[in-house]
Amino acid sequence: MKSHRWYTPWLLLAPPVIWVLVFSLWPFINTVVLSFTDARPLQPVNPVGFAHYERLLTDEQFRYALITCLIYVVVCVPLLTIVPLLLALLVEKNIPGIALFRTTYYFPVIASVVVVALIWGWLFDSRGIINQALEWMGVVDQPVAFLVDRWWLLATAILLTVWKGIGYYMVVYLAALGNVGKELHEAAMLDGAGAVRRFISVTIPSVRGAILLISVLVAVSAMRVFTELDILSNGTGGPGGYDMSIVMLIRQVGSGLNGNLGYAAAISVALFLLTLVPLVAIALLNREKKAKVPA
Amino acid sequence: MKIRSTLAIGVAAAAALALTACTGGTAGGGAAGPVHTSGELSGTVQFQTWSLKNEKFTPYFEDLITAFEEEHPDVQVDWIDQPGDGYQDKILSQANSNTLPDVLNLPPDIAFPLVTAGKLLDLDKADPSLADKYNEGGWEAYSQFSGVEGTYGLPWYLGSDESWWNMQQLEPYGVAEESLPTTSDGWLDLAKQVAADSAGKVKVVSSMPGVDTFVSAGIKIMDDDSTFVFNTPEAVEIVQKYADAYKAGAMPAESLTGSYGGNAEMYLQGKVAYATGGSGFAGDLRTKAPTLLEHTVATPRPGTPPLFVQGLNVSADSKNKAAALAFAEFATNQENQVAFTKLAVGFAPGTAEGTDEVMDAVSSNLDPAQVKAMQVMFGALKDAKATPFQWTGAMTDYLNQQMALAIRGDATAEETLDKIVQHANDNRIDK
Amino acid sequence: MSLKTEHPVEEQQEQQEQQEQQVIRKDHSYRRKGSGDFSKPTLAGLIGRYVLLTVVLLLVIGPFVWQLSTSFKGPADDLYTFPPNLIPTDPTIENYIKVTDLIPVYKYAWHSLLVAVGAVISSVVLSLFGGYALACMKFKGKFIALGILVSTMLLPGEVTITANLLTINSLGLANTLWGVFLPGAIAAMNVLLIATACRMIPNDVLDAATVDGATTWQRIRHIVWPNVRGMASVVAIFTFIGQWDDYLWPLMVLTDPNNYTLTVGMAYLNGNFSPDPRMIAAGTMVALVPIIVLFSVMQRFFFNGVQEGAVKG
Numbered sequence A: 001m002k003s004h005r006w007y008t009p010w011l012l013l014a015p016p017v018i019w020v021l022v023f024s025l026w027p028f029i030n031t032v033v034l035s036f037t038d039a040r041p042l043q044p045v046n047p048v049g050f051a052h053y054e055r056l057l058t059d060e061q062f063r064y065a066l067i068t069c070l071i072y073v074v075v076c077v078p079l080l081t082i083v084p085l086l087l088a089l090l091v092e093k094n095i096p097g098i099a100l101f102r103t104t105y106y107f108p109v110i111a112s113v114v115v116v117a118l119i120w121g122w123l124f125d126s127r128g129i130i131n132q133a134l135e136w137m138g139v140v141d142q143p144v145a146f147l148v149d150r151w152w153l154l155a156t157a158i159l160l161t162v163w164k165g166i167g168y169y170m171v172v173y174l175a176a177l178g179n180v181g182k183e184l185h186e187a188a189m190l191d192g193a194g195a196v197r198r199f200i201s202v203t204i205p206s207v208r209g210a211i212l213l214i215s216v217l218v219a220v221s222a223m224r225v226f227t228e229l230d231i232l233s234n235g236t237g238g239p240g241g242y243d244m245s246i247v248m249l250i251r252q253v254g255s256g257l258n259g260n261l262g263y264a265a266a267i268s269v270a271l272f273l274l275t276l277v278p279l280v281a282i283a284l285l286n287r288e289k290k291a292k293v294p295a
Numbered sequence B: 001m002k003i004r005s006t007l008a009i010g011v012a013a014a015a016a017l018a019l020t021a022c023t024g025g026t027a028g029g030g031a032a033g034p035v036h037t038s039g040e041l042s043g044t045v046q047f048q049t050w051s052l053k054n055e056k057f058t059p060y061f062e063d064l065i066t067a068f069e070e071e072h073p074d075v076q077v078d079w080i081d082q083p084g085d086g087y088q089d090k091i092l093s094q095a096n097s098n099t100l101p102d103v104l105n106l107p108p109d110i111a112f113p114l115v116t117a118g119k120l121l122d123l124d125k126a127d128p129s130l131a132d133k134y135n136e137g138g139w140e141a142y143s144q145f146s147g148v149e150g151t152y153g154l155p156w157y158l159g160s161d162e163s164w165w166n167m168q169q170l171e172p173y174g175v176a177e178e179s180l181p182t183t184s185d186g187w188l189d190l191a192k193q194v195a196a197d198s199a200g201k202v203k204v205v206s207s208m209p210g211v212d213t214f215v216s217a218g219i220k221i222m223d224d225d226s227t228f229v230f231n232t233p234e235a236v237e238i239v240q241k242y243a244d245a246y247k248a249g250a251m252p253a254e255s256l257t258g259s260y261g262g263n264a265e266m267y268l269q270g271k272v273a274y275a276t277g278g279s280g281f282a283g284d285l286r287t288k289a290p291t292l293l294e295h296t297v298a299t300p301r302p303g304t305p306p307l308f309v310q311g312l313n314v315s316a317d318s319k320n321k322a323a324a325l326a327f328a329e330f331a332t333n334q335e336n337q338v339a340f341t342k343l344a345v346g347f348a349p350g351t352a353e354g355t356d357e358v359m360d361a362v363s364s365n366l367d368p369a370q371v372k373a374m375q376v377m378f379g380a381l382k383d384a385k386a387t388p389f390q391w392t393g394a395m396t397d398y399l400n401q402q403m404a405l406a407i408r409g410d411a412t413a414e415e416t417l418d419k420i421v422q423h424a425n426d427n428r429i430d431k
Numbered sequence C: 001m002s003l004k005t006e007h008p009v010e011e012q013q014e015q016q017e018q019q020e021q022q023v024i025r026k027d028h029s030y031r032r033k034g035s036g037d038f039s040k041p042t043l044a045g046l047i048g049r050y051v052l053l054t055v056v057l058l059l060v061i062g063p064f065v066w067q068l069s070t071s072f073k074g075p076a077d078d079l080y081t082f083p084p085n086l087i088p089t090d091p092t093i094e095n096y097i098k099v100t101d102l103i104p105v106y107k108y109a110w111h112s113l114l115v116a117v118g119a120v121i122s123s124v125v126l127s128l129f130g131g132y133a134l135a136c137m138k139f140k141g142k143f144i145a146l147g148i149l150v151s152t153m154l155l156p157g158e159v160t161i162t163a164n165l166l167t168i169n170s171l172g173l174a175n176t177l178w179g180v181f182l183p184g185a186i187a188a189m190n191v192l193l194i195a196t197a198c199r200m201i202p203n204d205v206l207d208a209a210t211v212d213g214a215t216t217w218q219r220i221r222h223i224v225w226p227n228v229r230g231m232a233s234v235v236a237i238f239t240f241i242g243q244w245d246d247y248l249w250p251l252m253v254l255t256d257p258n259n260y261t262l263t264v265g266m267a268y269l270n271g272n273f274s275p276d277p278r279m280i281a282a283g284t285m286v287a288l289v290p291i292i293v294l295f296s297v298m299q300r301f302f303f304n305g306v307q308e309g310a311v312k313g
Helices: A008-034 A051-058 A060-092 A098-105 A113-123 A129-137 A150-177 A182-190 A195-206 A208-223 A227-232 A246-254 A261-292 B010-021 B058-071 B087-096 B108-116 B136-141 B167-173 B184-197 B211-216 B233-247 B253-257 B260-268 B281-288 B290-294 B321-331 B334-343 B355-364 B368-381 B393-408 B413-426 C008-024 C030-039 C043-071 C094-102 C105-136 C142-154 C161-170 C177-184 C188-199 C203-211 C216-245 C248-253 C262-272 C277-307
Strands: B043-050 B075-082 B103-105 B154-159 B162-166 B274-277 B296-300 B308-314
Touching: A008 A261, A008 C105, A008 C142, A008 C161, A008 C188, A051 A261, A060 A098, A060 A150, A060 A208, A060 A246, A060 A261, A060 C043, A098 A150, A098 C043, A098 C277, A113 A129, A113 A150, A113 A227, A113 C043, A113 C262, A113 C277, A150 A195, A150 A208, A150 A227, A150 C043, A150 C277, A182 A195, A195 A208, A208 A261, A227 A246, A246 A261, A246 B393, A261 C142, B043 B321, B058 B075, B058 B321, B058 B334, B075 B321, B087 B108, B087 C161, B087 C248, B103 B321, B108 B308, B136 B154, B136 B308, B154 B321, B154 B334, B162 B167, B162 B368, B167 B184, B184 B233, B211 B233, B233 B393, B233 B413, B253 B260, B253 B393, B260 B274, B260 B281, B274 B281, B281 B290, B281 B296, B281 B368, B290 B296, B296 B368, B308 B321, B334 B355, B355 B368, B393 B413, C043 C277, C094 C105, C094 C277, C105 C142, C105 C177, C105 C188, C105 C216, C105 C262, C105 C277, C142 C188, C161 C177, C161 C248, C177 C216, C177 C248, C188 C216, C203 C216, C216 C262, C216 C277, C248 C262, C262 C277
Parallel strands: B043 B075, B043 B103
Antiparallel strands: B103 B308, B154 B308, B162 B274, B162 B296
């Protein structure tokens, strides 16, 4: 049954499709083209072939940025996959006052990065409340240089990312948990399964999709980390620039009036390819699962 | 997911579209030729300053604009102020989209790429009589761009640095005002000694060495064809001394983030007993830490003092060049510059004359510490040298990152300097 | 897999708990007890749950509360003592007034609000149309449209911003709130979210409407909209938060401080003046409180929308 004119769906879809083409796809294609040139702002442009990509392989700064991002991924993925799930289980039940807790846990997500950065920069200052607390408790006698040591800085930034991200992923889990039938739990209890057992054998399998989705989302956004490290390190990327993330490097290389746009574009393309890795991984995992079902 | 919150490569990739949008004009100079400002002027002039809209300067600029508009009733001046951060990106996006204001404030290093792209007006050609009216060093700073003829900015205000000492912290360790070191070596030795005596409580080094450090030590920064060559044994020695001072506890960990303002901020908080800053720093001390001001002594910076130049530039694409140039000249004439630097305490006017006038006017209503600081700085301006304009912000970023390693002892001074120089030469902007 | 190994200790505790429950609720059948355990935990369990909830709560809002307290501190309050004074000893609202002398905070907040509300309206309406077309209509080229929309979710947003700036400039929208609003007027993600919700509407219902001669517009208005309102509120809240908090884009578009939005104004405040932390704290609170209030009011719709299957794994 034909229920609409042939052009109706296209009319309805025109705004989003046009927006995506103009504000997303077209700039990306441009970036790819740019990565094969020696472009600098306001200067004439010449093609350079794969020179920028060859430079990537030997660039020490890129290597450190890659290491920083990989550490970010490796630490954030388990933390932001597991902690929000536990938190979601904690707030899932409709006990009195639960709305208050759920809502509050989401506050860090809705707060502006600018605001959060102002607050955290102050908390972790050498005279900030964290250092004062540590000194008061006698844990340290000199302020800890949270923001100028390679590993402390990374740890502080990761903590900020986790703090700001937990609420978001908690909500995703809440959505997924809403679909888990009570029958499964009850059946498991009939079998005498305890809470931990039920968590492993009922909850985890039933939110398996959400777990996979979240770990990919976390991995991709951890690869693209920028704001936390940039603000906490005062834009320097820490001593030696060891704490620079890939996006920070793109910015350092490509911004300003003398920016090396071609090389910055090449790093962007590399970053894009790196973020594809987790996406491909999940696609493969899903296919594997489907293949097993009939068997 | 924070896809939306990703701060971006910024203006960088803009060039993607700019490739087609902006051909960059003719390399080597903008629109040339005389511009006559004597006729009847009309139209709108956009005037852009950099981080100057605040309780201190807003009234000055409003009066300045009113005065100009009274002289030229048909001209309207629109004043725009840009935030301190991200100014280069802002300028670039304006240049890319052909929306540069008619008159704008650019230091020489930011002006250079715009000059090579033909975005700025050659002021010497526009009005050859201008050169004599301005401070020679300042005029030079806008005239020496490699591969380009002409002058692309009117010197507006000039500044330099001096040394600030917290005697209250230093006196217990046998440091007297008369015996304050006058050389970099003496200062670094003192830092180590005080750090040792005070068990690291009194810190006398507040920032990492930068290119200005090497300039002031008289080390050659570039050779004749603009290749960076400052990785000399003398420079290695200086860096090594900083590293030793850090090890001795003479330098707070915060100084390794390499932010310029941090050094003064730490001094205000009493974290360090030494800082470098313009003579206006005395004013900051008076409002933010009055008790500290009593115990503070200002001395000339060891070696060659640094020179900071700010200027007003005129866009080559301005649709109203005559009025724009007239306003730029008006804002930078001696009378208005003197009035400005009276407010911007610690800076000198960029005109040929007028420094004494500022000194006389200011000294009557300032406290003695500030007057002394101004004398020190104005005295230093004669010998002051600017960091070469070829040295970019990105190079400074890299220098700070690598230097932090050398200071912490994670890398040797020699390999650090070699890396910095190598990086700078790989990223030269004037080739 | 290690996850599947036995956990004897925990299981023992589990069993003990269950035995306790059996003692307490003797009148229930085994099965009722089981389900009772699932939705109504024991008193001890309940207390433990609240303790945990409160600990997390403190970790989450601690930094905000500290900032709030700072914003009410007068000049006589020492900011650097420990243990800190959470309750100001010299309380004042002076900071909230003084901050407006530096920047017009409330005007900036109004600009942010205009942009955010505009984006919410356009996102909800346009996503509804697009989502409906994707989910419920059959047409040639559907996969092309879907592919274009999905592809943006893979592309790094980092590279698009400046190209977008040039687009906005060439449209003559530089330095206007329209320029801030436009690129965010609709996002592919939102279309896909609404499409997910549309797919849940039974086909029979839509078909029945078609038989009754309902136009596309009537179907959207009377059948689709009531069914996807939950999801629409999720889209609305995400959009509002995204726009209200956005920093880099308005920073690039807006040249004149008269037109700033709140986040840009805050950064301007932080960079251009160096007032004391109390005033910065007051500024951050102005930026923070409206969005927290809004979210708290809307939270019911938000969490309901989410649980309707907003984000399916």
